[in-house]
Amino acid sequence: MEVHQLATSLTYGDAISDEMLEIQSVLRAAGFKSEIFTRFCDPKLAGLAHDFREYWQYSSRDNVAIFHFSIGSPVSRLFFRLPDKKIMIYHNITPHEYFLDCHRILARECYKGRLEIKLFVDKVDLVLGDSEFNRQELEAVGYRRTGVLPILINFEKFKTPPDPVARKIYNNGRKTILFVGRLIPNKKYEDIIKVYALYKRYFEPRSQLILAGDYRGLERYLAGLLELVDRLKLQDVYFTGHIPFAELRACYEAADVFLSLSEHEGFGVPIVEAFIQDVPVVAFKAGAVAETMNGGGVLLERKDFLSIAALIDLIIRDDKLRSRILAGQRKALEKYRQEKIASLLLNYIDQVIKG
Incomplete structure (x- = not known):
């Protein structure tokens, strides 16, 4: 029996790509022959x-093909023509409006992707959202056989040592606010910067802000953020760009608080990563954020920048509050244990095989 995965890209450091590799490991351990097929592959x-066009050499009615849908692409059109039993995992598509001012090609692809998702309602055996938020989107457009499969995360990789150079740079005695995520407008980096400006001015001058995320292709948005930093006369703001995992580990190790003010999230892998590494999380309630946090961290119902800055200061200074938050986050992590998600995945595959 063969169970293969298809996606638009396999990219180093990307959450969906990491999950594909973890799923492949689970499938192979369960005795399935399993390969990955993509349109683009990171040289790393x-x-x-x-190449996804090679899949026809593997395709069979006896196979299960899993497609990771996150943006419109030729891979989706190939997938839906396959005779294989089909599972689609929907990772959500950011509404195109967020990209109109900074990346017209991405705006177009996201727009096309949200149209495409409606075209294949009766062409898959099972469709999974990596959150209930995503599953409800699928149900709303007409998919009948749906389920939830949280993103499969390997907890063990967070035991690897941080990069020593990055550790020396960021572990500098300053109170550290961290956000991790691709530099795209829906993440609302500008709001994080505004909160940090207030925190640095009114609560802790010896502080720093680390913004860890790939900005390739989003240079126009980055330029606007740099202009904001300059206008606010801020120092100690670090845009890391795309970095190796060991450097990302150093960022998490240095962090006192993880702050997310994103306005659209289909899951929120960095939130779970912060939970794993015992960094208190403060996050705005948008999309699947509350679901991802699973009762852990601190959930914001509204954006009052000064109040958020004061809350961050309280979490850093109040050891008892911090300990309670971390205890809640550790409890929330039970939902994402690798063996639980792996078992759920194999159960869904078994359902599709049995029809």
Whole structure:
């Protein structure tokens, strides 16, 4: 029996790509032959994926094909023509309006992707959202057989040592606010910067803000953020760009608080990563954020920048409050244990095989 995965890309450091590799490991351990097929493959991951057009050589009515849908692409059109039993995992598509001012190609692809998702309602055996928020989107457009499969995260990789150079740079005695995520407008980096400006001015001058995320292709948005930093006369703001995992580990290690003010999230992998690494999380309630946090962290119902800055100061200074938050986050993590998600995945595959 063969269970293969298809996606638009396999990219180093990308959450969906990491999950694909984890799923492949689970499938192979369960005895399935399993390969990955993509349109684009990061050179750093060369040899781990085949060109998606080669899938016809593997395709069979006896196979299960899993497609990771996160943006419109030719891969989706191939997937829906396959004779294989089909599972689609929907990772959500950011509404195109967020990109109109900074990346017209991405705006177009997101717009097309949200149209495309409606075209294949009767062409898959099972469709999974990586959150209930995503599952409800699928149900709303007409998918009948749906489920939830949280993103499969390997907790063990967070035990690897941080990069020593990055550790020395960021562990500098300053109170540290961290956000991790691709530099795109829906993440509302500008709001994080405004909160940090208030925190630094009124609560802790010896502080720093680390914004860890890939900004390639989003240079126009980055330029606006740099202009904001300059206008606010801020110092100690670090845009890391795309960094190796060991450097990201150093960022989490340095962090006193993880702050997310994103306005659209289909899941929120960095929130779970912060939970794993015992960083208190403060996050705005948008999309699947509350679901991802699973009762852990501190959930914001509204954006009052000064109040958020004061809350961050309280969490950093109040050891008892911080301990309660971390205890809640550790409890929330039970939902994402690798063995639980792996078992759920294999159960869904078994359902599709049995029809």
